[in-house]
Amino acid sequence: MDWSGKAAIVTGGASGIGAATVRVLAGSGARVAVMDINRDGGAAFVDSIREEGLAAEFYPLDVSDRDACRAQVDAFAEAAGRIDALVNNAASFLSKGADATTEDWERSLGVNVRGCANMVQAVHPHMKRTGGGIVNVASISGYIAQPDRWTYNACKGAILSMTRCQALDLARDNIRVNSVSPGWTWTPEVAKAAGGDRAKWEPVWARFSMLRRLAKPEEIARAILFLCGDEASFITAADLPVDGGYLGLGPEGAGEVSTFAGTR
Numbered sequence: 001m002d003w004s005g006k007a008a009i010v011t012g013g014a015s016g017i018g019a020a021t022v023r024v025l026a027g028s029g030a031r032v033a034v035m036d037i038n039r040d041g042g043a044a045f046v047d048s049i050r051e052e053g054l055a056a057e058f059y060p061l062d063v064s065d066r067d068a069c070r071a072q073v074d075a076f077a078e079a080a081g082r083i084d085a086l087v088n089n090a091a092s093f094l095s096k097g098a099d100a101t102t103e104d105w106e107r108s109l110g111v112n113v114r115g116c117a118n119m120v121q122a123v124h125p126h127m128k129r130t131g132g133g134i135v136n137v138a139s140i141s142g143y144i145a146q147p148d149r150w151t152y153n154a155c156k157g158a159i160l161s162m163t164r165c166q167a168l169d170l171a172r173d174n175i176r177v178n179s180v181s182p183g184w185t186w187t188p189e190v191a192k193a194a195g196g197d198r199a200k201w202e203p204v205w206a207r208f209s210m211l212r213r214l215a216k217p218e219e220i221a222r223a224i225l226f227l228c229g230d231e232a233s234f235i236t237a238a239d240l241p242v243d244g245g246y247l248g249l250g251p252e253g254a255g256e257v258s259t260f261a262g263t264r
Contacts, residue, residue: 001229004029007080008228009073011035011063011119012090014042016187017137017224020217021087024225026054033076035061036090063090063115064107066122073122083126085228088116088136092155093189097148104151112155113162120166124175131174133228136163137220138179140243156181160239167237176236178227183243184208185215207253210245 008025012018013034026032026049034049034056036042042058049056057079059072077083092111096104116136123134141149142156160179167177184190184205186198194201206212223242226232241247 006084008085018089020221031055064110069118108151128173183246
């Protein structure tokens, strides 16, 4: 996948899946704008990318701010001369259930749903000149029920639906819009939940994957790269689960205890 001469934007690009996506895109020759609310982390990450001889630049951004999205996208488009891809990866991981406050909902919807819409609206005038690919990062959580996760799961489900609507409306401008739904992935958020003890917690969470392990961020990034690029030229309005088989499992999990398979 040769991205030489092309330009891409990755929101939430300073860490986790976003950072892995930046590395994959830049490593393929793209000029990448890292847009992230984390000013210090984003700037430091871009410095490390540049030290590797790759083309990246940092734009501080809260995606829930529509005017800021438009301003930063316009600034990058002017600098790069084009925009070929957008990866909507920025997310609020706030997970609340029956106790969710109005503020919780506003933050979750503002970043995860409105932020995704804000960025697509901002890139559309630039991307329609040449066509391109947009990938919204959804989640397996958009498909299923999980305890005390009304805010997060509702937002991810909304992203799946909005992706299809965006794909329909932007198809006339040769812009494809798809989503990826990661399963359990070893990101900074998951590491935080594990207290940094991967050896202890990965086997616990791996029970929910047919492949019996967590994904690496770069595995999600490669799927994103595929959907953004010309290799996926006839794919739009689709969701690609990158979940190790999570969504295909039944309640017995990967079969540690199963009526049919016995104990593994």
